[in-house]
Amino acid sequence: MVRCSCRKLECEGLPCCHIMLVLIDLGVVMPQCCVLNRWTLNAKSGSPLDTADPVRSMKGTRLSELMNLAKQVFEEAACSTNEYLRWKGILEQEREVKRTRDGVDNKSSCPVGEENHLDAEASPINVLDPEPVQNKGAPKKFKSFLDKPKKRRCSECSSPDHDRTTCPKLRRYVQGSDQDMRLVGEMTHARLRVY
Template sequence: MKSSQRCEGMLAFFNERLKRKLKLFEFVRCFDMALYRLRNKEADAEAKTDNSDPCLTTTLQPLEKHAATIFTRRLFLMFHNEIIEEGLLIFDGRKEKFDHRIYKFSKYTEFGSTWEVSYHPATSIMKCSCKKFEFFGLPCSHMIFVMKCEHMTEISPSCLMHRWTKQARKVGEQHCQAQFSSTLTQETRFGVLCSFFTKMCSYASQTSKGFEEARNAFFTMTCRMKQLCMAKGTNVDEGKSSLPPFGVGDPKVVNTKGNTAGSYMAKPRKPRRCQCCRVVGHTRRTCPQNDHKTGQVGSNLFEEYDDYYPIGTPTPLH
């Protein structure tokens, strides 16, 4: 469901810029403008989150201030709305258990709807029956009411999801950089060197002097790079390229779909038979039953191609 919703959201975003029957160069330009708009909105939201502080307008200012310091601007506004919804809740009682407390709530003008929040003081874990935190990752109004009853000045750590905090982007970028493999780094270096040396080779190939200098320099540099690879411990096969097999490889062989036993590809090819004796191994021209001395071979050859002459055209003499 997540992947489908995300894809549909991106399609709705690009449909504002892209239209049907666009030419290729128009599509590329419109696609770049849509990406520019998306990145501009993201940069604007990030700048507002890092360089400005929202106004605190509710009565629960300690919780609201703590949310402003950890949440992004968009999530802070949603948390602000949850604080407003908390004012419509009605406290129906509390039960003391062995290691936790259960709070019961109902909502103003909504009869028959009740919610329960279990709170563990030792671990500060909260769980609400509405399951909004499990679904979206944002503390609901029922949890905020329990925080007010417990005189909390900060949001409980169990009610915080790292993906909605300001540090999620920075930590995510560092995590992605740490996951780069040595193969990917080697592939990047290989591509950069190829682009540089291709330009130099195009210049060196235009003159004989440049060709000789480039050839000598390449030979010396190749020996030097080979020594560095051997010193590092990389196995270099003699007479073979030591470059990794980067790029797109051959596609995988896929079996034919459907009934392959009854397809024409699976049927064996019929052997060619002689038109005179119907024996396999020779043709009509070399058939031993034909009388080569009387010239019947030539007549048989022309008879074979009689159908190719149009109507009214004189046929060859036999």
């Protein structure tokens, strides 16, 4: 039995990070039953789709697979005019063949009730990552190449050659007498009151 002084294992039934580090250091492998599937590398292999209506889910799956494949092919074909014309001709020819074979001239020739049923095991279900969401807040300002960054200046004497930490004006006061030190202190306090 493993115990820790934080007593998280006894209170919540979950091992704490201290116990986990000791187990890793000892080379103990965590049993698979103690790790939820969502925290493993195989988390995406599960099927979160609802299979209550297999007709619609299978049609959606096939449509998604065809769209992904077509997108890849068309992105490559769009780079050259010959490939573009070749694929355009192939698609138009196949569309006409399908219309004449089915005898249908409308856009959707696959009614939901008359769709061919496939076994769920026969076709793999590919679940893609969700689309990235834009963060809240204002977007980042795009800087023009004409915009030049402002040159940093000393906050004491406004010289662009140095900053406040290396200001010769302040150094003169610091190296001076006690009266000069009082002047530096008064300047700093006056600045704090202004801001």
